Amino acid sequence: MTTRNLHAGLLSLTLLIAFLAVWHVLTTSASHTAAATKLSSNQIETLEQKGMPKADIDAYATEGLTFPQLDQIAGLGLSREEIDAAGGIQSFGFTTGGAAEEAETGFPSPAQVWREAKEQIFDPFYDRGPNDKGIGIQLQYSLARVLTGFLLAITVAVPLGFLIGMSPLWSSAINPYVQVLKPISPLAWLPVALYLIKDSEQASVFVIFICSVWPMLINTAFGVANVKGDWLNIAKTLEMSKLKTAFRVILPAAAPTILTGMRISIGIAWLVIVAAEMVIGGVGVGYFVWNEWNGLNLASMIFAIVIIGLVGLILDLALGQALRLVEYKE
Amino acid sequence: MPHYIVKADLLGKTFPGAKRNEPNVVFENVNFRLEKGEFVTCIGHSGCGKSTILNILAGLDTPTSGCVFTDGKLIDGPGLDRAVVFQNHSLLPWLSALRNVSLAVKAKWPEWSDAEVHEHALKYLEMASLTQALDLKPHALSGGMRQRVGIARAFALETDVLLMDEPFGALDALTRGAIQDELIKIWTETRKTVFMITHDVDEAILLSDRIFLMTNGPQARIAEAVVIDIPRPRDRGEIIHQPGYYDIRNHIIDFLVKRSKELSGSVRAVPLSEVQTENEELVYPPDVNPIADARKSRRRTLQSA
Ligand SMILES: Nc1ncnc2c1ncn2[C@@H]1O[C@H](COP(=O)(O)OP(=O)(O)OP(=O)(O)O)[C@@H](O)[C@H]1O
Numbered sequence: 001m002t003t004r005n006l007h008a009g010l011l012s013l014t015l016l017i018a019f020l021a022v023w024h025v026l027t028t029s030a031s032h033t034a035a036a037t038k039l040s041s042n043q044i045e046t047l048e049q050k051g052m053p054k055a056d057i058d059a060y061a062t063e064g065l066t067f068p069q070l071d072q073i074a075g076l077g078l079s080r081e082e083i084d085a086a087g088g089i090q091s092f093g094f095t096t097g098g099a100a101e102e103a104e105t106g107f108p109s110p111a112q113v114w115r116e117a118k119e120q121i122f123d124p125f126y127d128r129g130p131n132d133k134g135i136g137i138q139l140q141y142s143l144a145r146v147l148t149g150f151l152l153a154i155t156v157a158v159p160l161g162f163l164i165g166m167s168p169l170w171s172s173a174i175n176p177y178v179q180v181l182k183p184i185s186p187l188a189w190l191p192v193a194l195y196l197i198k199d200s201e202q203a204s205v206f207v208i209f210i211c212s213v214w215p216m217l218i219n220t221a222f223g224v225a226n227v228k229g230d231w232l233n234i235a236k237t238l239e240m241s242k243l244k245t246a247f248r249v250i251l252p253a254a255a256p257t258i259l260t261g262m263r264i265s266i267g268i269a270w271l272v273i274v275a276a277e278m279v280i281g282g283v284g285v286g287y288f289v290w291n292e293w294n295g296l297n298l299a300s301m302i303f304a305i306v307i308i309g310l311v312g313l314i315l316d317l318a319l320g321q322a323l324r325l326v327e328y329k330e
Numbered sequence: 331m332p333h334y335i336v337k338a339d340l341l342g343k344t345f346p347g348a349k350r351n352e353p354n355v356v357f358e359n360v361n362f363r364l365e366k367g368e369f370v371t372c373i374g375h376s377g378c379g380k381s382t383i384l385n386i387l388a389g390l391d392t393p394t395s396g397c398v399f400t401d402g403k404l405i406d407g408p409g410l411d412r413a414v415v416f417q418n419h420s421l422l423p424w425l426s427a428l429r430n431v432s433l434a435v436k437a438k439w440p441e442w443s444d445a446e447v448h449e450h451a452l453k454y455l456e457m458a459s460l461t462q463a464l465d466l467k468p469h470a471l472s473g474g475m476r477q478r479v480g481i482a483r484a485f486a487l488e489t490d491v492l493l494m495d496e497p498f499g500a501l502d503a504l505t506r507g508a509i510q511d512e513l514i515k516i517w518t519e520t521r522k523t524v525f526m527i528t529h530d531v532d533e534a535i536l537l538s539d540r541i542f543l544m545t546n547g548p549q550a551r552i553a554e555a556v557v558i559d560i561p562r563p564r565d566r567g568e569i570i571h572q573p574g575y576y577d578i579r580n581h582i583i584d585f586l587v588k589r590s591k592e593l594s595g596s597v598r599a600v601p602l603s604e605v606q607t608e609n610e611e612l613v614y615p616p617d618v619n620p621i622a623d624a625r626k627s628r629r630r631t632l633q634s635a
């Protein structure tokens with residue numbers, strides 16, 4: 001078992017390194033090809049009409065000058081030799097497809113992301129105004145929303161799940177609503193929530209609530225309804241009250257199923273909060289990703305995506321650990 | 331007149347059958363009485379309704395007709411005056427052996443302190459020789475140990491009536507013997523009224539004061555009650571050498587092999603005139619003593635010779 005774990009670990013590491021290597025190669029070689037501008041035949045024709053020789057056009061294009069720049073150069077009416085003699089096109093204020101521009105628009109290499117990550121990790125809580133806060137602050141907001149919505153969902157889903165699981169009457173009565181409400185995308189509730197609550201913070205909590213309530217409700221009801229008849233018979237022969245039976249027998253018996261529901265819920269909640277924050281804006285990891293994309297800070301965006309994955313993993317592990325505490329072998 | 335602690339009058343159970351208009355009458359007109367402190371086992375072919383009868387006594391099932399009483403009170407549900415040992419141990423898997431027993435103790439005596447509950451549970455677990463396994467969860471116990479926890483739980487309730495549904499059904503012969511000894515020990519110390527279902531004839535003879543023999547279903551009934559008056563204490567190795575042991579054994583085997591089928595379905599196969607009746611409707615299974623009968627017939631053959 002341990003040797004298998006070791007092998008699996010080594011394999012994982014190899015895969016990661018391979019992935020990073022491919023990423024690195026693709027992003028760095030891309031900067032060479034990106035430097036050469038591809039001009040359409042129309043554009044070349046236009047430039048030639050303005051008196052620029054075909055050889056010059058090709059030479060400028062391989063240096064990475066864009067069509068508008070070439071258009072301007074053509075407008076100067078100077079040949080390439082004359083420009084070179086005057087100190088190159090740079091002296092006329094043109095930048096060739098250089099690194100500066102490349103870093104902003106091209107896909108960042110692993111090294112660039114790593115540089116960005118280091119900065120963010122060493123100062124996760126910086127706050128430079130509404131659109132420029134550290135990843136730590138963003139996570140704080142997102143986690144607070146997720147946990148609030150999730151805890152609210154527990155207080156509703158678990159008791160209601162017990163009711164449905166214990167009473168066939170309530171089960172049949174509530175089931176149609178669950179079946180209709182469950183498949184609705186949580187984001188579809190966002191406008192309703194925004195209209196009704198008129199507070200984007202509470203609206204996002206509501207969206208988390210509504211998306212995490214279903215797996216917990218369904219799992220609780222299922223776990224409660226499927227408690228072994230033998231175990232319930234024990235409670236009956238011991239003349240336990242309904243409440244006592246619920247706490248002493250049904251709850252521990254159904255706890256693994258209930259916690260599995262919670263684990264699914266928190267996973268979904270973490271997926272949904274990113275999307276919800278992109279829509280709502282303000283602050284939070286989802287908005288952060290969107291904001292970095294808009295500002296073309298791709299390295300920062302990728303770093304945030306990785307962080308979202310890691311936090312999701314930690315949430316899942318935490319609930320997995322809680323699940324272990326209540327699991328039992330038969 | 332002896333005090334009957336359990337009484338079943340005109341008990342019947344009918345399930346909806348596979349076909350419409352053909353209900354499955356599992357048994358009907360089942361009457362029996364258990365004396366206080368009596369150990370009674372019930373033997374019959376699979377499906378004749380033994381578990382159903384036991385569940386009705388436990389209050390976990392309701393009869394279609396008739397009623398059962400404990401101590402003169404009508405049974406209308408499960409209660410702490412009757413303890414049940416379930417067929418497949420039925421322990422709560424998330425609780426240790428000790429906690430399984432103390433859960434029951436706490437339910438019976440809610441006013442007790444934790445220390446008292448613990449002490450009481452411990453006493454019965456010791457009686458079942460489980461001192462080594464107190465903190466183990468059921469999955470970590472052997473089949474025999476689980477069974478003994480179930481028995482300890484039932485005995486710890488100190489009820490007057492104990493109901494056991496094939497408590498040793500799933501055990502190998504050796505373990506079975508050891509737990510039988512344990513059961514005899516605990517029963518001798520406490521002298522509770524026990525109603526137990528078994529498929530094992532030797533086990534029934536070893537443990538019982540009387541053995542109820544049931545005819546095959548459907549429409550099963552208790553055909554007779556075999557009286558075992560082999561003196562106690564009985565020993566598993568010794569009892570087979572007791573005079574009359576094989577008379578009893580042969581009688582029961584003969585019933586299971588032949589008569590359970592012959593008598594099946596024929597309600598009141600035993601002529602009314604032969605049995606004592608308390609009131610006209612209740613026909614109790616006649617007490618049969620194979621040892622005495624064998625002795626009588628032997629005497630008769632001697633006389634005629
Ligand atoms: N829930 C039920 N629905 C329909 N029929 C049932 C149900 N429970 C029991 N029966 C029928 O009642 C009959 C008696 O069942 P029961 O479990 O009492 O038998 P048993 O004597 O305990 O048999 P075994 O020795 O195999 O345990 C069976 O024939 C079965 O078909």
Ligand SMILES: [Mg+2]
Pocket residue numbers: 380381382
């Ligand atoms: Mg049975």
